[in-house]
Every structure is written in structure tokens, then in C-alpha cells.
Amino acid sequence: MTQRKTNLDLVNECDNFPYPDIPFAQGLLSGSYFKFKLEGCIAVLGYVLPEVAEKLPASPEWERNNASLEFTFKPANTPSDPEEAVAHRTAVLARFLQSAREAKTFRVLNGWRNELYPVYGPGRELLFSMERSASALFGIVTYGVHMTAYTQTAEGMKLWTPRRAPTKQTYPNMMDNTVAGGLSTGEKPFECLVRESMEEASLPEDVVRNAQACGTMTYFYVRDKRAGGEVGLCQPECQYVYNLELPEGVVPRPGDNEAVDFQLLTVKEVQSAMAEGRFKPNCALLLVEFFVRHGIIRAEDEPDYLEIVSRLHRRLEFPMG
Amino acid sequence: MTQRKTNLDLVNECDNFPYPDIPFAQGLLSGSYFKFKLEGCIAVLGYVLPEVAEKLPASPEWERNNASLEFTFKPANTPSDPEEAVAHRTAVLARFLQSAREAKTFRVLNGWRNELYPVYGPGRELLFSMERSASALFGIVTYGVHMTAYTQTAEGMKLWTPRRAPTKQTYPNMMDNTVAGGLSTGEKPFECLVRESMEEASLPEDVVRNAQACGTMTYFYVRDKRAGGEVGLCQPECQYVYNLELPEGVVPRPGDNEAVDFQLLTVKEVQSAMAEGRFKPNCALLLVEFFVRHGIIRAEDEPDYLEIVSRLHRRLEFPMG
The missing domain is CATH 3.30.750.160 (Transcription Regulator spoIIAA)
Structure with missing residues (x-):
């Protein structure tokens, strides 16, 4: 039995490159x-x-x-x-x-x-x-979009949560955010969101137009075995974050080979899966951010609140677009 | 006529201490x-x-x-x-x-x-x-709460915006966030919010219970003349951020001598006052964060989007509670 992960554990797994303003990290960094x-x-x-x-x-x-x-x-x-x-x-x-x-x-x-x-x-x-x-x-900064789609139900807010296909090169079988994708050169975040929403979740443009931009999330990830390829590669990332409330009856469906299905899960079910380490690391981080922004993770209950919120928005030490 | 301030100008005025990971700032810092x-x-x-x-x-x-x-x-x-x-x-x-x-x-x-x-x-x-x-x-870290109360009207979202009294020691006559206050030793953020909402805006506890926690904002402010006292003092701050939607008809009113009145302003009116430099610097920053989180400031229209969002959540170099 493995130990349940705290929200700070989830942050530490994704934002796992040392901070340059910590003296010991400077040494680590310059040597490595x-x-x-x-x-x-x-x-x-x-x-x-x-x-x-x-x-x-x-x-x-x-x-x-x-x-x-x-x-x-x-x-x-x-x-x-x-x-x-x-x-x-x-x-x-x-x-x-x-x-x-x-x-x-x-x-x-x-x-x-x-x-x-x-x-x-x-x-x-x-x-x-x-x-x-x-x-x-x-180790360059990469840019992407991540969207959490949710539906208000009689049982409260539920989140649309895909499972990654077992054939994916990276993080097969893990749970994911509703829609996520990378920004190519010249692509605007919202354009990318519209394209990926159709490709990955079969959500048409007229539905995605209701998505709300909510800021960005930045973190500095060092790749481990699950990412495939060499271990220790640097991946500083910037994700444009979106929310989309879907009316009951509008259901995301896999549109390509990225996901096997979409489950509509309660906040408690999502939090359990996060604690069990079943989410792709950066998707767990996105959900932590979503829960902070929606008052589901609060200072009164979360001892690591201040550190978590600050680390969801890490200032990267490279020029950005 | 003074130049209108951009959102990044507003960030720069409040988060105006050099970043320690910038080499020239290290020199500045250690010398000063x-x-x-x-x-x-x-x-x-x-x-x-x-x-x-x-x-x-x-x-x-x-x-x-x-x-x-x-x-x-x-x-x-x-x-x-x-x-x-x-x-x-x-x-x-x-x-x-x-x-x-x-x-x-x-x-x-x-x-x-x-x-x-x-x-x-x-x-x-x-x-x-x-x-x-x-x-x-x-130059120790101080903690506070800031809440933006808003009302959905036929003309769209409007924000409840107080004007600071001319008798205030700091930033007299400037515009402010709906409710703001400092956290004393031992006080919990939500407790503080409930207390300040009654004191400053006459909002009763049963109304404030609907406020939603939305994370924190951190910045490192160097005091200028408007703050009173010695110039150049350091003020790294962490604000717990709350939203409160007020139904039409519920009206905040000055409860102490902090504000002279509360105006219900459209987003455009608030943004104009920000650009004119009429808000207390950290309150302008809080509004930038509110507008980012509500998709009012978006990457597609704001060239400084990535820098702004990251700086709203500065990682402070001191231990925090």
C-alpha cells in the first residue's frame, strides 16, 4: 500500500526543479x-x-x-x-x-x-x-492550454475526467484534464483550445466559446521514467488555464486516440484519485489550481496553502513569449 | 496630462522590489x-x-x-x-x-x-x-485579506468600489477594494474577512459566508511617499483573495472611518480609474488578478499577460506562515 499524496506532494512531483534563489539549489544547478x-x-x-x-x-x-x-x-x-x-x-x-x-x-x-x-x-x-x-x-519553456470542464448536478459540481489511452507514449492509462494540448509557433491559446477540444473531446466550437480564461499556471518539471526518453530532462512549462461549465446532457467523447473515455466525477472522487497518484503529474497540479480558485482547497484546511498557491505560478528564469 | 498606466505598469508599481534571481538585482539588494x-x-x-x-x-x-x-x-x-x-x-x-x-x-x-x-x-x-x-x-512578510464584491446587473458585472477617506494616514482619497484588512497573530483569514466586512462595509456575517476563497496574491512592495513614513521600507505582502457576489439590493456602506462611500462601477469604469492611477497600488493589483481570473484580461489582448500572471503570485524569499 502506498501512502496517500498530499496536495503539496502533488506540487512537488510536478514543480520539481530546484528554485534558483535557494543557495543549495544554485550549486546543484550549476553542477548539473x-x-x-x-x-x-x-x-x-x-x-x-x-x-x-x-x-x-x-x-x-x-x-x-x-x-x-x-x-x-x-x-x-x-x-x-x-x-x-x-x-x-x-x-x-x-x-x-x-x-x-x-x-x-x-x-x-x-x-x-x-x-x-x-x-x-x-x-x-x-x-x-x-x-x-x-x-x-x-530545456526550453513550452506552452500549452489546459481546460477543466465541469457540470453542476444535484450532487454538486462534477468534473469531466478522461483516462489516457494505454497506447499513449507518455503516462499511459493515467487520468487527465478534460482538454489539454501544446501551443505551436504562431498559434493563439484560445485557437489551440478550440482545436484540441474538438480533437480530444468532440466538443464543438460553439460550446467551447463559453470557456473562460482564468490565467496561467507555470512550473518546472524534471522528467522521470514515466515521461519516456532520457531521465532528468528539463521541462519548464506554461499552461493557459480555462474553465468550461457544461450544461447537463453535453458530454465530452474521445475524438482521437488520446483518451479511452470521459468520466463525470465528484470533487471527492477526483481528490481521491489525485491522492492515489492516478493523475498525470501536471494534470494533478492543474486540478489543485482549479480547487484553490474555487474555494475547495482553503487556507483553513490546507496547512501548505501559501506554498502551494505560490508554486502554481512559478516565475520561470527564461524569457517567455 | 499623465500617461495612462498599462496593467504591467500597475504590477510594476506594487511589485517593485528587484527579483533575487536577476544578477543585477542581487548586487542592488546586497548593497542596499x-x-x-x-x-x-x-x-x-x-x-x-x-x-x-x-x-x-x-x-x-x-x-x-x-x-x-x-x-x-x-x-x-x-x-x-x-x-x-x-x-x-x-x-x-x-x-x-x-x-x-x-x-x-x-x-x-x-x-x-x-x-x-x-x-x-x-x-x-x-x-x-x-x-x-x-x-x-x-521588512517582514505581512498577511491580509482582500475581497472584491460584485453584482450582476443588466449592464453586466459591476464592482463595489470604496473611496478611502481623506483622513486616512496612508493613500488618502484613493480607490480601494471592497473589503481589505490585515491578519493579526492567531487570526484565521476567513475570520478576519468576516470582521473586516462588517467594520468597513457593514456587510453582515450571513452575507459574507457566501464569499469564495480564490487563492492568494503575493508581491514585494517598496514604500514610497504616499505610504507615509520612511521611503524605501520593504513590504513583502501576502493577501488571501476572496470574491463575493452580492444580489442586487444588497449595498455595502461605510461602517467605520475607512471609506467615504461605495460606488457600483462597471468593469470599464474600474479599468479607467486603474489606468488613471486612482487606486491604491495593491488594490489595483488585486483587481488585475480578479480580471485575469474572470477572463476580462486575456492573453489575446494583453501583451504582458504571462509576466503579469506570474508576478501576481511572486514567491517571497522569506519563511511564511
């Missing part, structure tokens, strides 16, 4: 990761595992500095026009990642997605885009 | 403030302005180390029993502050409140309590 940089840009864009940095072939496009622990992308012949520069960097990186994929250099690239994720600079300008499955190799 | 500590406790409890640390009389109870920039409270003869130790430290500090008040050493003590605020250690244990008006001298 390379800083990912782009030549000519002052900002650190992500953190790279030493085993990843060491596996990359020596080439003029990549500079590894073991003294400063910097790992710098230096694409040759970058055009001076900003838009052309973005396209050039993106193309050089794509060729490089494609060859790493073919050489099977990194396990995480087995989950190749053919989707481009944005990487931003300190002025929020797009620097380049990167194949989605490679984002954790470089 | 003493770390407030308690003998025997490893944690930094707050930041003290050098002009404050220098004004304190040389005494065995206070140790100022100009090399390490530490300013340490060392009450003699502290009992070993934890509860007695708390009472002893609180009493020694109270005597000290009372004499500083009589000597008029610090202007901020002219606003003496006769309320005790808690100071916590790294295990969330109460270390001692401190007269409210002295909290900014030591």
Missing part, C-alpha cells in the same frame, strides 16, 4: 546542467543535461564550454533580416535534429511529433522554432 | 539592505534599510554586522520552552519599539496601530509578534 544559449543573445534559453550536451557531435554549430557550463547554438551565415534569421535558425536546427533522430542519438526523439514549438528571446521576440519532441533536450 | 535575522534561526526574516539599522541604539539585543549585512535580534535570557520563547521575544521587541516610538526615532511608528503581526520561521512556526506599524522597518 549546461545553460542553453543562442549566439548573440544574452539570455539563457533552457537547461541541457550534460549527457545530452556531450552526445552532440563536435560541429561549428554547437559550442560546449565546460568552464562556463554554456552550450551555445551558433548557426553559420545567419541573415541580418530578423524574420529571415528566425527561418534560418529554425532550418539549421531542424536538419540537425533530423540527423540526430535518424542516428537514434536521443531516445526522446523517438516520440517525434512534426510540430514546431517557439523559443523566445528577452524582448519576447521569436528566436527560432524547434521540433516539439526535442524541447526537453534543450 | 540589511538581512533581518533572529539569533539561532537560519532564515532571513526581512530586509532592513541601512538608515533604519544605523538609527537603532547600540544594545546587546541588536547586532549589526556591516560586513555580512546582517541585522540580528538577540533577546537575552530567551526561555527554552517554545511558547515562552515566543512570548519573551515579543515582549522584548514591544518594549524596544515602544521606546523608539516615544523617542520618535522612526516616522513610520507615528502610525502606531496596537495590533500584533506574526513573524514565522522556516518550519512555519511562530517566532514572535511585532507591532503592525513596525513591520515595514524590518
